[in-house]
Amino acid sequence: MTGKVFSVILLPTSECNVACDYCFEHKxxxxxxxxxxxxLTRRLLDHLEHEAIEECEVYWQGGEAMIMGPAWFVEAGxxxxxxxxxxxxxxxxxxxxxxxxxxxxxNDVLRTMFGGSLGTSMDYPNVHRRxxxxxxxxxxxxxxxxxxxxxxxxxxxxxxxxxxxxxxxxGPERFYRYFADDLGLNNFQVNTPFxxxxxxxxxxxFHLDNDELAKFLAGLFDxxxxxxxxSGVALGPFxxxxxxxxxxxxxxxxxxxxxxxxxxxxxxxxxxxxxCDCWVTSYPESFYGNLFREPDLTRMLHTSPARxxxxxxxxxxxxxxxxxxxxxxxxxxGGCPVRTYSALGTMLAKDPYCEVYKAVFGRAEMHAxxxxxxxxxxxxxxx
Amino acid sequence: xxxxxxxxxxxxxxxxxEVYRFLRYLPTALAEGQGDRPFVALAGNPDELRRWLVExxxxxxxxxxxxxxxxxxxxxxxxRSTSQAPLDIVLTEPAAExxxxxxxxxxxxxxxxxxxxxxxxxxxxxxKLAASLRLPIRLLPGQPTPGVxxxxxxxxxxxxxxxxxxxxxxxxxxxxATACGADRGSLWMILEEDPAGFLRYDREGRPKLPRSGxxxxxxxxxxxxxxxxxxxxxxxxxxxxxxxxxxxCRGYFKWPxxxxxxxxxxxxxxxxxxxxxxxxxxxxxIEEQPDLIGEDRP
Numbered sequence: 001m002t003g004k005v006f007s008v009i010l011l012p013t014s015e016c017n018v019a020c021d022y023c024f025e026h027k028x029x030x031x032x033x034x035x036x037x038x039x040l041t042r043r044l045l046d047h048l049e050h051e052a053i054e055e056c057e058v059y060w061q062g063g064e065a066m067i068m069g070p071a072w073f074v075e076a077g078x079x080x081x082x083x084x085x086x087x088x089x090x091x092x093x094x095x096x097x098x099x100x101x102x103x104x105x106x107n108d109v110l111r112t113m114f115g116g117s118l119g120t121s122m123d124y125p126n127v128h129r130r131x132x133x134x135x136x137x138x139x140x141x142x143x144x145x146x147x148x149x150x151x152x153x154x155x156x157x158x159x160x161x162x163x164x165x166x167x168x169x170x171g172p173e174r175f176y177r178y179f180a181d182d183l184g185l186n187n188f189q190v191n192t193p194f195x196x197x198x199x200x201x202x203x204x205x206f207h208l209d210n211d212e213l214a215k216f217l218a219g220l221f222d223x224x225x226x227x228x229x230x231s232g233v234a235l236g237p238f239x240x241x242x243x244x245x246x247x248x249x250x251x252x253x254x255x256x257x258x259x260x261x262x263x264x265x266x267x268x269x270x271x272x273x274x275x276c277d278c279w280v281t282s283y284p285e286s287f288y289g290n291l292f293r294e295p296d297l298t299r300m301l302h303t304s305p306a307r308x309x310x311x312x313x314x315x316x317x318x319x320x321x322x323x324x325x326x327x328x329x330x331x332x333x334g335g336c337p338v339r340t341y342s343a344l345g346t347m348l349a350k351d352p353y354c355e356v357y358k359a360v361f362g363r364a365e366m367h368a369x370x371x372x373x374x375x376x377x378x379x380x381x382x383x
Numbered sequence: 384x385x386x387x388x389x390x391x392x393x394x395x396x397x398x399x400x401e402v403y404r405f406l407r408y409l410p411t412a413l414a415e416g417q418g419d420r421p422f423v424a425l426a427g428n429p430d431e432l433r434r435w436l437v438e439x440x441x442x443x444x445x446x447x448x449x450x451x452x453x454x455x456x457x458x459x460x461x462x463r464s465t466s467q468a469p470l471d472i473v474l475t476e477p478a479a480e481x482x483x484x485x486x487x488x489x490x491x492x493x494x495x496x497x498x499x500x501x502x503x504x505x506x507x508x509x510x511k512l513a514a515s516l517r518l519p520i521r522l523l524p525g526q527p528t529p530g531v532x533x534x535x536x537x538x539x540x541x542x543x544x545x546x547x548x549x550x551x552x553x554x555x556x557x558x559x560a561t562a563c564g565a566d567r568g569s570l571w572m573i574l575e576e577d578p579a580g581f582l583r584y585d586r587e588g589r590p591k592l593p594r595s596g597x598x599x600x601x602x603x604x605x606x607x608x609x610x611x612x613x614x615x616x617x618x619x620x621x622x623x624x625x626x627x628x629x630x631x632c633r634g635y636f637k638w639p640x641x642x643x644x645x646x647x648x649x650x651x652x653x654x655x656x657x658x659x660x661x662x663x664x665x666x667x668x669i670e671e672q673p674d675l676i677g678e679d680r681p
Binding site for chain 2: 003004050051052245258259262302311314315316318319324325327328329330331333365376
């Protein structure tokens, strides 16, 4: 085996049970049939075998993944894992859910299939995540209750927060306090927003001023370093950046990979293959093919013209943008293709959050330097 | 010989240095049948690369590849093969080829990789990108022109102070280590151009000298080539006689043209020595500094 890991963002349904304002996904009432899981599994395992890859990480999300029900996951997980074992491979499963339909009925499958953990999302303040009936306030109340129930059952919960204007208005101190103190979380991350969907609808009301966003993130970094870092609170992507700048192994988020096309794909309930969930749910022009109709995933990935654009993007950026002269090229590589595409209508440009990333990288570098200096002093006193 | 035969790259690949005494670089056709005798395979096309990746004989130390960076499909076997054979990717026109280094992202997840970059105009782009992809670099300076010397100086600054540089950039890396007191051998050895340690063969099986046409008796004189060459330079009154870097350079920059002026190269050596002095002072001052606890810790 080569030691490589392949990742699949698997969308068993694009249905959803909530109505968030900024959701870019094209929702359809379609679900992945259990009957097709063996075929899906075979296609993935064939690809792993062709590429001499032993492990495949499967990120289950939607739509809303929990709509499928726990029994469906037990069946799918059992089938996939036994098929993988028979071919000397291994699936590792992760679940991303809005938690709204969580109940104790999920606990067994969460423990056996998902290692006793799940990922969910919440913003602060929550003004855009809504129930179909009851709006944002009811959403927050129900989500918070589900979070408490899951944690009480021993499930580890990581939370993704998407920043919006009200987050910036609330300020980093209050934002951090909500997640770390009010909710008592020790594992959460912040994502930058992007509109998704057709590029012409870019200015859809979720645009943030880059300077303001950079200032917020730098402030949040400072608050976390002061209050959370030493006490074991993981705040992504800041924690990975601190690891990186202090020389520790770091797993940076996909937006900063050398080339995301080498790392993962996304597959929806109809078998559509695209680069990630953002592409598979929003941009038909970027589809690589269909896993159920085409017998060879490896061949699909190698011959897809749409994927070629992803493969060539970093190469294009260092030739045409100013990325090569950037001190942070090694941890950014031009940023996220979908953030670029959704803002500019082309992926052949650097990420519009370039200046925001630089501000965050600079903050990480500064804090890492302080940590390293502190360690020198610490080692001296011990020796 | 009391100095190590090889530094840098073979150490990186974790193979005992003893293996490399008279390591031969062989074109694919000549390398067949080497079996367990140590050699480096020279691959010039996808078929040759695939041949060494799929069925590497015991003696294969690494594969040197030139001219394939633009060929996307050529690298697929490098990502799939379960053999651990390391790859040395040689750029021929670094200024034009540099962006294709992204082709190697998948390959370096599965095996050790190094990029060899000739110091031709525009090579700094390749240095920057290779370093950003965390690929070890072997920079071949040859006899640099003034323009290339300026780029070498900029590359040295990038290697010394670029916060993102995590992997060695040879020859800077070994010269810095030497200036800090380590024994990394001569520049000829550091750059794997000393025929006493590394002997290249052309397609007809004739041994070649580096950066020059081959000659038939190279094998006979291989062990003494560098020292004989230096002796000859000194006898001819070359500037090597009074050069403070003679011990590590051994006339490297006077080959193949003995009339080459080393003024610019000496400035480069001086910069490396100054950086080494700075490092030594920094380390000494850390020893003397008062306790930093509670002062700089966040």
